Amino acid sequence: MNSLILACLAFPLLGMLSILLFGSSEQRISTISLWSSRAKGASVLGLLAVWAVAGFPAHEFAWFDLYTQGEYRFPILFYLDRISAVYLFCAWVIFSIIVRYCRVYLHRETGYQRFFLTIFGFAFGLNLVILSGSIDMLFAGWEIVGVSSFLLIAFYRHRPQPIRNALRAYSIYRFCDVGLLLGAWMSHLLFHDSQHFSQLANLFQHTAMPPAGYASLLILSWLIVIAASGKSAQFPFCFWLPRAMEGPTPSSAIFYGALSIHLGVFLLLRTMPIWTYHYLPRTMVLVIGLLTVVIANLSEKTQSNIKGQIAYASITQVGFMFMELSLGLETLVLLHFLGNAFLRCYQLLVSPSIVAHLLRVEGSVDTDFVIKPSAMREFLPNSIRDTLPAVLQNTLYVFALQEGNLERLVRSTLWDPLKQIGARMNRVRPAIRYFSSFGLIGLIILGKNETLFDRGYLSIPISVAMVVASLSAFSQKHSPFKVWNAIATSCGLAGIAVWMMEPAVYADVLLFLSGVLPSWLLGIGVLRRMLAQENFAEEPFRYRAMAETRPKASLLLFLSFLGLVGFPITPAFLGEDLLLADATRLHPWFALPITLAFVVNGIAAARVFVRLCMGRPSEVCSQAHESA
């Protein structure tokens, strides 16, 4: 069984690598993808069969420890139970159908290779999430799914709109990753080694003695729910899903119709013992589900485009799943998930048929407004009987049309304040900046001899500086170098702050920096080469389309970006986890600034990447311009 689990993961990865290495022609790519999806299918079916023969056990498989230091262990851990089996099956069915579908559908499309690369990356990340045995492993898969989703939304990188929407989805993902990252850290803190999914249920079996305090459990549940509702586009993050329908239709179908959107539900299913322990988080999930159902259902009524309508219908059903989850109806949720995934996938794939269907088969042209004011009119005073229902109707319509104003709500509460602080920081005179950084260095030197004050306190100004650096990267629009430097500074400061707190963990800090520093240097080098002939500040808002004009440089920049944001391909991913674990043993408050910096860095770096690499190569006949 264990080797089959590995095979389920290896084949998509293998497929991706061989497409990257050998995918020189469409014919070859399609052969590779067909065979690796078949091999994957065989291993999934084999795994499920073996698992069924064994009597549907909850099977855990610890492959090896990736990293051990003291009591900290990062094991490569897999887990298969009923939930993962259902998800694995569904993912296999839909993935193999989509691969087959795209063979013809994407024929002759530019970016054929890119598409299959990302979709195999997605399959790998998805299987990793499904088969993960602990929150740490799940987080790795989660990140992979996020980045491949970002790449597929921006698949048509010539147009600014897909790029903007990709960035929008990515920033929501990123924000919600805070939940998961902090969640992983808290589960380490609370359950130590027993944060494996296999042991979670046992932990909570003794109702008399909870494994952790109510308050911390509440916070943990809250974090998990944030992560889940971001990925599943639940309240208040509903708005990103319809806008993510920018890639080729099958990619929208597999991501936002079928699989990716149900990952939040999966996370909640996995962590059910944690958040169902108390009625408060249960109610929270119920309320989120309810609010989502109401808002998404209203929004769906006023969607005049077919994909948006399907997106909101899907969100509504996921809202129902949240409600069912909060009521503990696990089996129903699994059934519901399967039904919704297949239905939405099918609906999206045949969405272009809507014209033929409505015009030729049903001939349904006009619809009627469903609010019937007559019933309540009777109860209203005469003076407002005619005006009030109209006002209410209009209000309801505007509310539905603007999708509950959720986007502006999220923007004004989450991003705008950060942006403003960052912008203010960027306006600070350089002299003051140098002065304060010298002050900081001075403090560090002073703190060395540990006579004046406890070194640990030093980490407070350092972490403040770290957040400030991140924010300044976030609102810096005019120089990609400054953004990259600020991100690196922020990461470096994070390392220093941890080191200040606990000098003994310098090895972890080094591990972390060994991921960040090379990425940063690589990034700076690539940026320098890219922008050698450009005057960036002149047109800071132009998309420069380097992915087409300089594909190698932009691939390097992409790698550098992944490294800087702690994607699970560099040691930085592990280091991030370690830093959190180390620092917060003594100073739990530190979790907040470091994750904030982590999120903001990611968005800032993505923005630079997008500005430079995406877009349409500027095609202007300069000749004509000169002679004009």
Next chain:
Amino acid sequence: MEPVSHICHSAEPNNSHSDRRDRGFDLNRAIDNVSHWLPTQGPLKDFIHHNTLHAVQHLPFHEGVALAAKIFGARSYLPLSDYQNCYREGRISDHAIDWALQRCGLSDSRRQALRDSLFSADKQSHYPPISLANHGIRTRWLNELEVDLNALAHPVLFRLLANFLDQGISRWSLPKANESFWDCVLRLTQNSLLPLYPFQEKSVRDLLNLGPDQVILHCLQRMVGLETWYEQYILEMLLGHPGWSGMVRLIELNPQTLLARRDISLQQLIAFELACELALLQKKRGANFGKIAALKQLDSVPRFNGGAMQTQVPLRLKVWHEAMEWYLHSELLQALKHQPVPGRSPTAKPAVQAQAMFCIDDRECSLRRHLEEINPAIQTFGAAGFFGIDFLYQGLDDVYPVAQCPAAITPKHLIVEAEERQTEKNPKTGKLSGLHFTAHSMLRGWLFTQTLGLGYAARLAWNVFRPGAGLLNIEQLSEVKAHSHLHLLRETDEPTPEGYLLGFSFPEMADRVGGLLRNIGLTKDFAPLVVIVAHGSSSVNNPHFAAYDCGACAGKPGAPNARAFAWMANQQAVRDILRDRGIDIPAATYFVPALHNTSRDEITYFDPNSYLHRDHKVLHAFKHDMHHALLRNARERCRWFELGPQSHSNKAAHQHVVARASSIFEPRPEYNHSNNLYCLVGRRELSRQLFLDRRSFLHSYDPASDANGEIMAKILSAIIPVCGGINLEYLFSRIDNSVYGAGTKLPHNVIGLLGVANGVEGDLRTGLPSQMIEVHEPARLLMVVEQATGIVDKALAGIGGLQEWLDGEWIRLVSCDPTSHELQLYAKHGWENIELPDALQTPAAPHSEKIILGKTATIPVHQLQGRHA
């Protein structure tokens, strides 16, 4: 250094406002001027091919294209290297280059220099010039104020417009009965507890009370400040979303194009968008943001001046393009020279067994060839696919009647289809198979997804792995059931409430039938069987389905027209009238309507009851021949499909095209009019022995029966806009697919049943998607008419405004003398003799299947040796 020719024109079609600056800003006139530049593509349900650059059609082709490039920021030609590759592959000859150089109007020495520069590498010369759409004054908001106004205002605007114009996707419709867009805006902003974003501020909200025209003036004054820039600002703003602007203008001018009518005007759209922009600017940058007029370097911005702009035609590309076109054209011209002149051949003609009338459509070109190859005793004709019968048609399954004639004609007659036996109609909604078309979000949806969702896994797998099995239950209009009849004979002269006449009277029928028969020159020698073959195309999962159907029927399958024509021609009363007018249809002759499905290569014969008592032997033989012709046709089409079977089996090819047309994952059910290039108007003998590679529109015409050019004038005025429109739409969509075309189909999202857009908040895409035009060779149409120049001149005098197509060389016209086959090229100043080099030889082959063997690109015109006229 790219040689360019500078042209400065006052490009107004009607030069009446040279005094524009003296009189200040006139809003209505400005809107009229601006709207001239918007695309005119209607809602998805009917697709009418037209010249994408109709705005500059009054200019010569190259100048018009250059001016359009300057406005829209589009490419004008293919990349230089494409032409050079063509030359290397032998698809452009030196002779054609010389011909094109001769016509570029340069002195000898400069011409030689130009010729030398043709072969240098240059990756950039085909790039679009600095343009209004991309480099106008509105870029200031982004570059100087750092506000991306388009990104902020477009979603609000598109969403509101889409919901207002929606034809049935959203569950709640926005407009109330007879409500105008402006009233609707007022209602949502001023009479709602939650005002429409971005009208939260009272000052902007109150501004709307001024009415659209005053709002426009006020906003322009606040944002632009200089009256001379107003018109340009409006144009640039509208070109930010040409699809929606064009749609609004089209609906304003032709409200009947929408099934559910909407009251909207371009003025209201402009006013709303300007108010949005003002509100957003104030929100982001305070009330005192800088105006456009305060811009430094205002002079460096391109100026619109009502279309009077200086343009450059890149001479190198122009010469290459003309050379490519001329080489392709001369392939046909060379072949035509050597075609036998009918009537002179000493051998007696074999008796004609059957006659078949097809649409002029280039897709029928190969089917006719195969049919004649299989049975030389079949004679084929070509006519515009509505067969001269213009009416509104309401099929059994149609809720609304649709026009079945070219866009230029407004039909007055309504024809309703009826079931022969009265059967109970199935209720159309709530069928299990169509459940997925409604989104189902709430409780009912909760139930459905729980229970039925799983079934869709099976259905999806079935559709993807076994395409063509026909499980997808969307009935296509082109697969009409053959057992129904049309109410064609008018029983009362009382018009319907909508003002249409229900059916035709016998004299009206005779007018139409006789008119068509005269047009195509079929007035005597009728065969015992005449098959009227209309065409349509079935495809699934394709919002552009209307663009695949018959262009002469305004994007519908032509079946109703064929059925109507055959029914009328079979009526004794009609034949009696026709006999009096000199067309004697023998009693033994009968007409059979049929529909050729161009994507599946299948044929359906209609109304079997109406010829039950006739002799069926001929029909059986015809059906048999047709069946084999369709198989061969399918194989000829398959050579374009890279993923199709490249075998020699006609059966396998046919199975492939059927599966292709019914696969939900196939974005190319067929390649439609790709590579259309020629249009022949003349007797079939002129083209019967030619292999034209499905590239020619073929219209039958008897030069002998038309001494005054009246018939020619009728034919030309019908086919110039249809064939020319198809040709130019393909040409421009191919040359710049992202500006003139609709881009790739894959991410398209259907908006309000009106059009498609990228993503949820995109602009409507106009033009053709890349999957339709990717193999097209973008060359202008060559129209060859078999008639003496003198008579053609008379005919041209009778086609009115359409002459600008010919004068500006948007179409090339060649006259082929009916007796000598001498060729002359039409030019604005007179006919030019055509001299073709001796080196140009038409390749020959015994039959079609030999020619297509192993070929994947376009094939030159071939002489078919195995055939006799």
